[in-house]
Amino acid sequence: MNRQKTLSKNSVGWLKEGVLLTIGVTIVSLAVFFFLVPSKASVSSIAGLSIVLSNFIPLPISAITMILNVLLLIIGFFTCGKAFGAKTVYTSILLPLLLALYEKLWPNNQSMTGSAELDVLAYILLVSLGLSILFNLNASSGGLDIVAKIMNKYLHMELGQAMSLSGMLISISSALVYDKKIVVLSVITKKEDELKDFILHKLHSGATIYEAIGAYSMDTHHEIITIVNKSEYQQLMRFINQLDTEAFITVYTVSDMRYRPKI
Helix, strand or coil: CHHHHHHHHHHHHHHHHHHHHHHHHHHHHHHHHHHHHHHCCECCCHHHHHHHHCCCCCCCHHHHHHHHHHHHHHHHHHHHHHHCCHHHHHHHHHHHHHHHHHHHHCCCCCCCCCCHHHHHHHHHHHHHHHHHHHHHCCCCCCCHHHHHHHHHHHCCCCHHHHHHHHHHHHHHHHHHCCCCEEEEEEEECCCHHHHHHHHHHHCCCCCEEEEEECCCCCCEEEEEEEEECHHHHHHHHHHHHHHCCCCEEEEEEEECCCCCCCC
């Protein structure tokens, strides 16, 4: 009897996790399809790399994402073994399948905001929600996490550094396709007033501030998001390095940001 109750509880637990995993991946897929793809941004993700590769490979983005994720899973299983469990396999396969579904349902998908900048900001906010659900379940959407674990094992790099390096390489890959670049920076720092003042009055640029809550600690922070060109980016990075060496910075390289009216 006790064994049956235990099995029943385990089944409910697995079902709950499966539902939450599906919700998390669905949110990520919606962010990618409706905001990342129309923005033509090469961000630090496998989806971002797929957008770049779609300019050279005559396949839909969903198919390229599936191929990349399957290849990474195979490499991951051979190199890292048990580090890749059922959750990673499930999320890595489900994401491109959902993208393929959206491509069938909305074949002429275009920007919902009419602005590449707003598309990227919407993507950041929505994908952060989806990933927070996955991270709370000790899961991910695959892709770069697999690359980072492989680099961690064979290059002896910290996971955070491996994620940053692989993401940076993907962002740089957009240079193969696009000529003009605009950089989106997301910064979390204890010295947000000084940073905000520098952006507004020194760079004469704008910024958007969001409330960010850590999934594990539940601590509340303010996330400052700004869009700058290459020159401003260099100035801003120098200032942040001097201001707060512990600042958490995420960089997105957004390409071809000119607004094209719908015809």
